[in-house]
Amino acid sequence: MFVSIKDRNGDVIIHTSSEISARQAWQAENLSIHSARVGTGFSSNRFYVAAAPFSAGRLLVGQTDVKAFEKRTELLAAFVAVNGSVLALAFATWAFLSRRSRQRIDVMNTTLAAFSSGDIDRRIIFQGGTDALSELAYAINTSLDYSRNLIQTLNQTSTDIAHNLKKPMTRLRQRLELVSTGVLSQDEFKRKIEENIQDIDSLIAIFEALLNIGQLQSGNWRSRFVDVDLVALVSHVIDVYEPIISDHDLHLEAALPEGPIPAVQGDRELLLEMIVNFVENAIQYCPAGTTIRIGIDQVRGGTDIIIADNGAGVPPDEMRNLFQRFYRLETSRAKPGHGLGIPFAVAIGELHRAVVELCDNNPGLKVLIHFPARPVRVTPQAQLRMRSGYRVRHVRR
Numbered sequence: 521m522f523v524s525i526k527d528r529n530g531d532v533i534i535h536t537s538s539e540i541s542a543r544q545a546w547q548a549e550n551l552s553i554h555s556a557r558v559g560t561g562f563s564s565n566r567f568y569v570a571a572a573p574f575s576a577g578r579l580l581v582g583q584t585d586v587k588a589f590e591k592r593t594e595l596l597a598a599f600v601a602v603n604g605s606v607l608a609l610a611f612a613t614w615a616f617l618s619r620r621s622r623q624r625i626d627v628m629n630t631t632l633a634a635f636s637s638g639d640i641d642r643r644i645i646f647q648g649g650t651d652a653l654s655e656l657a658y659a660i661n662t663s664l665d666y667s668r669n670l671i672q673t674l675n676q677t678s679t680d681i682a683h684n685l686k687k688p689m690t691r692l693r694q695r696l697e698l699v700s701t702g703v704l705s706q707d708e709f710k711r712k713i714e715e716n717i718q719d720i721d722s723l724i725a726i727f728e729a730l731l732n733i734g735q736l737q738s739g740n741w742r743s744r745f746v747d748v749d750l751v752a753l754v755s756h757v758i759d760v761y762e763p764i765i766s767d768h769d770l771h772l773e774a775a776l777p778e779g780p781i782p783a784v785q786g787d788r789e790l791l792l793e794m795i796v797n798f799v800e801n802a803i804q805y806c807p808a809g810t811t812i813r814i815g816i817d818q819v820r821g822g823t824d825i826i827i828a829d830n831g832a833g834v835p836p837d838e839m840r841n842l843f844q845r846f847y848r849l850e851t852s853r854a855k856p857g858h859g860l861g862i863p864f865a866v867a868i869g870e871l872h873r874a875v876v877e878l879c880d881n882n883p884g885l886k887v888l889i890h891f892p893a894r895p896v897r898v899t900p901q902a903q904l905r906m907r908s909g910y911r912v913r914h915v916r917r
Contacts, residue, residue, distance in 0.1 A: 521583050528576040539586050540567050549580055565589045624653050628660060640668045676844075685723065692719050726860065747783040748791055750816060750823060750891070751776060757795050758814055761803070769808035775815025781823055784891045786872045794868040797861050798827040798887045806831035810884070822893040828886040839878045 522537030524545050535542040540558060548556040549571040557566045567584035627644055634642040643664060644657040695712050698704065704712065758774050765772045784791075802812045810831040817824040834842065842862050869876040869889060877888040 521581070524580040524582070525574060526577045526580075530577075533577075537582065537584065539565075539584055540582065545569055545580055545582050546571075548582075621653060624657075628657060631664075632660070635664055635667075640664075640671055685726070688719050688723060692716055744787055745785045746788070748786045748788050749781075749783055750791075750825065751781050753788065753791060754795065754814060754816055754825060757792065757799060761796075761799055761814075765803060765812060768803055770803065770806060771809070771811040773811055773813040773815075775813060775817075775826070777816055777818055779818075781816060781818055782893070784823065784872065790868045791872065794865045794889070795825060795827070797865040798889075801861060802827060802829045802831075802885075806884075819890075821890070823891045825889040825891075826886065827889075828881045828884060830881060830884040833880060833884045834878070836880065842878065 522540060522545070523534065524532060524536070524542050525534040526546070527533050532542040532546070535545070537545065544556065544558060545567070548554060548567065548569045554570060555566055555568045557564050559565060565585050565588075567582055569580055569582040571578055571580040573579075624646060627646075631642050631644045643661050646654050646657055695716050699709060699712050699716075755776060758772070758776075762772050799812070799814065802810075806812065806829050810829050813826065813828045815826050817826060843866055844863070866876050873892065875890045875892075877890065879886050879888065
C-alpha cells in the first residue's frame with residue numbers, strides 16, 4: 521500500500537512508494553480503470569489507485585502487486601529447481617539403469633558366444649534380486665542346461681556305441697569271414713548263420729533302446745499324457761509278476777495303500793515299462809530266497825513307488841554308474857543285457873517329472889520313484905540350475 525498527497529497547487533508533498541513514482545501514480549488516477557503496469561516482461565507488475573479531495577489538496581491511495589510478483593518469482597524459481605533436479609535425477613537413473621542393463625545384456629551375449637565356442641558349462645550369473653533380465657537369464661540358463669545335456673548325451677551315446685558295438689561287430693565279421701571260406705560243414709554253416717542273426721538282433725535291440733531313450737528325452741510324448749491310477753498300475757504289475765517271482769524261488773511282498781492315491785499325469789504304458797524294468801532287474805539279479813517288496817507310499821510331497829529287495833545289493837561306489845548307458849556290474853556281465861534298462865527307466869521318470877532314487881536297503885537295493893504332488897518348478901533365479909532326473913543315496917535305511 522502507498523499514499524500520495526498533493527497540495528492546493530498540485531505539488532506532491534507526500535509519496536510513500538519506492539516502486540511506483542508519484543508521476544506514475546497520479547497518471548493512473550486519470551485513467552478510466554485507475555490502474556497501470558510498470559516494467560517489462562517477467563519484471564512487470566500492476567498497481568491500482570483511488571484519489572479524492574483532501575483538505576485544500578488531493579489524497580491518492582494505491583496498491584501494487586510487487587510482493588505477489590516476488591512470491592510468484594520465488595515459486596517459479598523453486599518449480600524450475602525442483603523439476604530440474606527431478607529431471608536430472610531421472611536422467612541419471614536412466615543412464616545408470618541403461619548402463620547396468622547394457623552390461624547385463626553384454627554378459628548374456630558373451631555367455632552365449634562362449635557356449636557356441638565350446639564352453640558348454642558357461643552360465644549367466646547375476647548378483648542381486650530378481651527382475652526381468654534375471655528371468656530372461658534364468659530362461660537362457662535353462663536352455664543352455666538342456667542343450668548341454670543333449671550335447672553330452674550325444675557325445676556319450678556316440679562313444680558308447682563305438683565302444684560297445686565294436687566287439688559284436690568284430691565277432692560278426694569274423695564269423696562271416698569264416699563262412700565265406702566255404703570250409704564249414706552244413707551244420708557248422710547253419711550254426712554260424714544263427715549266431716550272426718542273434719548278434720544282429722542284439723544290435724537292433726540296442727539301437728531301438730537308444731532311439732527310445734532319445735525320443736523320451738525330447739519330451740514330445742507329454743502331449744499324450746492322461747490321468748494314470750498308480751495303485752491300479754502297481755496292482756497289475758504285482759498280479760502279473762507274482763507267479764514269475766515264485767518260479768524264481770523268490771518271495772513277493774506287496775504294500776499297497778488302503779485309501780485313494782492322487783492320479784498322476786503320464787503315459788500308462790511307459791510308466792508300466794519303467795516299473796517292470798526295475799522288477800525284472802530284481803528278479804534277474806537277486807539270489808534264491810530273496811524277498812522283493814513292491815509298494816506305494818503316500819508322502820507329504822507326493823507319491824513314492826518302491827521296488828526293494830534284501831539281496832546282495834549294489835556297492836555304494838557303483839550306484840551312480842548304473843545310470844550310465846551300457847554300464848554293467850562285473851557280477852552281471854555273464855547274464856544277458858545291454859546296460860540300457862536303468863537309463864531307459866530314468867528317461868521315462870524324467871519325462872514324467874519324477875525322480876528315480878537308488879539307495880541301500882540294508883541289505884539289498886531300494887529303488888524309489890518319487891512323483892511330486894506338483895511338477896518340479898524351480899523358483900526363477902539366475903543362479904539356480906535344473907534339477908537332476910535321478911538321485912543316488914548312500915545313506916543306509
